[in-house]
Amino acid sequence: xxxxxxxxxxxxxxxxxxxxxxxxxxxxxxxxxxxxxxxxxxxxxxxxxxxxxxxxxxxxxxxxxxxxxxxxxxxxxxxxxxxxxxxxxxxxxxxxxxxxxxxxxxxxxxxxxxxxxxxxxxxxxxxxxxxxxxxxxxxxxxxxxxxxxxxxxxxxxxxxxxxxxxxxxxxxxxxxxxxxxxxxxxxxxxxxxxxxxxxxxxxxxxxxxxxxxxxxxxxxxxxxxxxxxxxxxxxxxxxxxxxxxxxxxxxxxxxxxxxxxxxxxxxxxxxxxxxxxxxxxxxxxxxxxxxxxxxxxxxxxxxxxxxxxxxxxxxxxxxxxxxxxxxxxxxxxxxxxxxxxxxxxxxxxxxxxxxxxxxxxxxxxxxxxxxxxxxxxxxxxxxxxxxxxxxxxxxxxxxxxxxxxxxxxxxxxxxxxxxxxxxxxxxxxxxxxxxxxxxxxxxxxxxxxxxxxxxxxxxxxxxxxxxxxxxxxxxxxxxxxxxxxxxxxxxxxxxxxxxxxxxxxxxxxxxxxxxxxxxxxxxxxxxxxxxxxxxxxxxxxxxxxxxxxxxxxxxxxxxxxxxxxxxxxxxxxxxxxxxxxxxxxxxxxxxxxxxxxxxxxxxxxxxxxxxxxxxxxxxxxxxxxxxxxxxxxxxxxxxxxxxxxxxxxxxxxxxxxxxxxxxxxxxxxxxxxxxxxxxxxxxxxxxxxxxxxxxxxxxxxxxxxxxx
DNA sequence: CGCAAGTACCTTTTT
DNA sequence: GGTACTTGCG
Numbered sequence: 001x002x003x004x005x006x007x008x009x010x011x012x013x014x015x016x017x018x019x020x021x022x023x024x025x026x027x028x029x030x031x032x033x034x035x036x037x038x039x040x041x042x043x044x045x046x047x048x049x050x051x052x053x054x055x056x057x058x059x060x061x062x063x064x065x066x067x068x069x070x071x072x073x074x075x076x077x078x079x080x081x082x083x084x085x086x087x088x089x090x091x092x093x094x095x096x097x098x099x100x101x102x103x104x105x106x107x108x109x110x111x112x113x114x115x116x117x118x119x120x121x122x123x124x125x126x127x128x129x130x131x132x133x134x135x136x137x138x139x140x141x142x143x144x145x146x147x148x149x150x151x152x153x154x155x156x157x158x159x160x161x162x163x164x165x166x167x168x169x170x171x172x173x174x175x176x177x178x179x180x181x182x183x184x185x186x187x188x189x190x191x192x193x194x195x196x197x198x199x200x201x202x203x204x205x206x207x208x209x210x211x212x213x214x215x216x217x218x219x220x221x222x223x224x225x226x227x228x229x230x231x232x233x234x235x236x237x238x239x240x241x242x243x244x245x246x247x248x249x250x251x252x253x254x255x256x257x258x259x260x261x262x263x264x265x266x267x268x269x270x271x272x273x274x275x276x277x278x279x280x281x282x283x284x285x286x287x288x289x290x291x292x293x294x295x296x297x298x299x300x301x302x303x304x305x306x307x308x309x310x311x312x313x314x315x316x317x318x319x320x321x322x323x324x325x326x327x328x329x330x331x332x333x334x335x336x337x338x339x340x341x342x343x344x345x346x347x348x349x350x351x352x353x354x355x356x357x358x359x360x361x362x363x364x365x366x367x368x369x370x371x372x373x374x375x376x377x378x379x380x381x382x383x384x385x386x387x388x389x390x391x392x393x394x395x396x397x398x399x400x401x402x403x404x405x406x407x408x409x410x411x412x413x414x415x416x417x418x419x420x421x422x423x424x425x426x427x428x429x430x431x432x433x434x435x436x437x438x439x440x441x442x443x444x445x446x447x448x449x450x451x452x453x454x455x456x457x458x459x460x461x462x463x464x465x466x467x468x469x470x471x472x473x474x475x476x477x478x479x480x481x482x483x484x485x486x487x488x489x490x491x492x493x494x495x496x497x498x499x500x501x502x503x504x505x506x507x508x509x510x511x512x513x514x515x516x517x518x519x520x521x522x523x524x525x526x527x528x529x530x531x532x533x534x535x536x537x538x539x540x541x542x543x544x545x546x547x548x549x550x551x552x553x554x555x556x557x558x559x560x561x562x563x564x565x566x567x568x569x570x571x572x573x574x575x576x577x578x579x580x581x582x583x584x585x586x587x588x589x590x591x592x593x594x595x596x597x598x599x600x601x602x603x604x605x606x607x608x609x610x611x612x613x614x615x616x617x618x619x620x621x622x623x624x625x626x627x628x629x630x631x632x633x634x635x636x637x638x639x640x641x642x643x644x645x646x647x648x649x650x651x652x653x654x655x656x657x658x659x660x661x662x663x664x665x666x667x668x669x670x671x672x673x674x675x676x677x678x679x680x681x682x683x684x685x686x687x688x689x690x691x692x693x694x695x696x697x698x699x700x701x702x703x704x705x706x707x708x
Numbered sequence: 709c710g711c712a713a714g715t716a717c718c719t720t721t722t723t
Numbered sequence: 724g725g726t727a728c729t730t731g732c733g
Contacts, residue, residue: 060723088723113722185723252721352720357724408709415709456709534723554721576720592721613724614719 003045014273015039021267022240027304028598029280037070052081055210059217087225089534091192098202102195105181107396107526110533115401116184123172134165142166147186148222148254179432180400189224196231207235218243220255246293249592278304282311284634285604289597291629296587314604318639325609326362329565345562347549349596351574356550369547373555383496383505384512390486394474395525398432410495413459437464479516479528503669503685553596564600567607570621593626
C-alpha cells in the first residue's frame with residue numbers, strides 16, 4: 001500500500017519531490033492541504049525522516065492545527081516533535097531559547113497592534129510631534145512596513161520632514177520597546193533573522209536540525225519571512241513553498257508577491273509543480289471566478305479545470321438597502337435549510353467588518369444562529385486586555401505599555417498628571433516606569449525637579465507594594481488561580497462588574513480564565529501569554545457548531561463552504577474605494593473577490609445594495625466593475641421587490657448588555673441572547689434576584705432608556 | 709484627581 | 724453610528 005495512492009499525478013509529484021527546492025503552484029480547491037499533509041507523511045513514513053527534523057510553516061494557527069490532524073490520521077500516530085506553526089509562533093519559540101545572546105529578556109512580552117499603537121503615541125508625545133499632522137496609525141504602519149523589510153531606522157530614506165519624523169519616531173519607539181522588554185509582531189521575524197545573520201553558530205544549529213522546510217501560503221509572506229526561510233534552508237536546500245499568486249491578498253501588510261519570483265531566482269534548480277485541477281467548486285463557479293481573475297494584468301495565466309458538474313448558475317441579487325440585502329441572504333438561507341443544507345455549510349462574506357452589522361441583526365431577527373468571526377475580537381476587548389496587562393506585569397514589570405494601562409485601573413489616585421511625570425522621569429533616567437516607581441521610595445525624592453505630593457506618593461507606593469505582592473504570589477500559583485487573586489486584590493473585579501455592561505465584561509474575563517484553565521497545569525505565565533498573544537479569530541472557528549459563518553473575505557482564505565454569499569459587490573466596497581487610485585491595490589481587490597468566490601462548492605450568491613449607509617450617510621454605489629467580466633449566461637439576476645417584507649419578529653429586540661425591567665424580577669442586564677425559531681431566548685441577570693432565562697415573546701420584559 | 713459632556717475622526721483588510 | 728480623545732467643572 002502506498003501512502004500516496006489517492007493522489008492525482010501532479011499532486012503525487014508534488015508529494016514525492018522531497019529533495020531540493022520545490023515550488024508548488026496550487027490553485028484554489030486543488031487539494032493543497034492534502035498534498036502538504038501527504039508530503040510530510042511520506043517524508044516521515046517512507047523517507048524515514050524524524051519528525052523533529054521537519055519544519056512546516058502555516059499562515060494561521062488554525063491551518064497548523066488542521067494539518068497536524070490530517071497528518072496524525074495519515075500516519076496513524078502522532079507526528080510528535082514536528083515543528084509546525086505560524087512564522088510568528090515559531091520565531092517566538094526560537095527567540096525564547098536563543099534570545100539571550102542578542103540581549104533579549106527571557107520573559108519578553110509580545111506587543112500586539114493595540115500595544116504598538118500605544119507605544120507609537122507615547123513616542124510621538126515624547127518627541128513633541130503633533131499627532132494631528134502625523135497620525136499614530138500612519139506612523140505605525142510605516143514602522144511596520146520598514147520592519148517587514150528588515151529596515152532599521154537608519155535605513156529609511158530621508159527626503160524630507162515627514163521621512164525625518166518617521167525615522168525619529170521609529171528610533172524612539174525601539175527604545176521604548178527595548179526598555180519594556182517587549183517585542184512587536186514584526187520584531188519576532190526581524191530579530192530572528194538578525195539572530196541568524198549575526199550568530200553563525202545559532203544559525204548552523206537550526207540549519208542542521210531542520211532537514212526539511214515547508215512553507216504554506218507563500219504568496220502572503222513578506223521579505224523578513226522569506227529571508228528567514230532562505231537562511232534556514234541555505235544548507236540543506238530542501239525547501240518547499242506552496243502558494244498561489246492569484247490569492248495574494250496581504251500586500252497591505254507588506255506581503256511581497258515577488259517572493260515567488262525571487263524563489264525561482266534564488267533557487268534556479270527549483271522544480272515547479274502546478275496543481276490545476278479543482279475538486280471543490282462547480283464548473284460554473286470556477287468559470288466565473290476565473291473570468292474575474294483573468295482580467296488582472298500583472299499575472300501569469302493559469303488554467304484551472306474541474307470534473308465537477310456545471311451546477312447552478314451564480315445568482316446576482318439586487319437589494320434596495322443594506323438591510324434588505326441581509327434579509328435576502330437570510331431568506332435564501334432559510335430556503336436552503338429546507339432543502340437540507342446545514343447552516344454550518346453556509347457562509348456570508350464581506351469586504352469590511354462594518355458590513356457584518358446588518359447581517360448580524362437580520363440573523364438575530366429571523367432566528368438564524370450565526371458565528372461571527374472577528375468583528376470585535378475577543379482578545380481585543382478592553383476588559384480582556386486589562387487583565388492580560390496585569391498578568392504581563394507580573395511576568396515582566398518593565399512592560400511600560402501594560403503598566404500605564406492598569407496603573408489607574410480601577411482609579412487609585414494616579415491620574416494623568418502623575419502618569420506624565422512618571423513617563424518624563426523614565427525618559428530622563430532611561431529607565432522603565434517600574435524602576436522609577438522604586439525610586440519614589442528613596443529619600444532623594446524631595447529633591448526631584450517636580451516632587452510628588454504626599455498623597456500621590458502614597459498611592460504610588462501602595463500600587464508598587466500590591467504589584468510586588470502579586471508577583472510573589474505568581475511564583476506559586478497556576479494561571480487561573482493567579483487571575484482570581486489578581487482580580488480580587490487589585491479591585492478590578494468589583495470595578496468592572498459595577499459598569500453598565502459589567503456582567504458581560506465579567507463573563508469575558510471568566511472566559512479568559514477558562515482558556516487558561518484549559519492549558520495543562522504547570523504551564524507558566526509566559527507560555528500562556530505567548531499563546532494568547534498569537535491567536536487569531538479564525539483559529540477558533542468551530543466547524544461543528546451549527547450556525548451560519550459571517551466572515552471577512554480576508555479571513556475566509558483557506559476555508560470552504562457549500563454555499564457562499566458575497567455581499568456588497570459594489571464599486572466602493574469591492575473594490576474598496578481606497579484602492580481606486582492604486583492599480584496594484586485594485587488588482588489585489590480583484591484577487592480578494594476571486595478568493596471569496598472560490599470558497600464555494602455548490603452555490604454562489606453575489607449581492608449588492610443600491611443604497612448603503614456609510615458613516616451615517618447614505619451612499620449609492622454602482623455595481624462592482626468586476627461583474628463586468630462575468631458572462632451573462634453564467635448569472636441569474638433578480639431584483640427584489642422594493643417594499644421590504646414586514647419583520648415577522650418581536651418588536652423589542654434585545655442585545656447583550658441591554659438594561660431591562662421585568663414585571664416580577666425588576667431591573668436587570670441582558671447577559672446573552674439566543675435566537676430560537678421565531679423568537680429569542682434571553683438570559684438576564686437581575687439585580688438581587690439572580691440570572692434567569694426568559695423567552696422574549698412571553699416574558700413581560702421591556703428595555704430601559706434609549707426609547708427604541 | 710475624577711467624571712461628565714462634548715468633539716473630531718472615522719472605516720480596509722490582520723499575524 | 725461609534726469610539727477615542729479633549730475640555731471643563733466639582
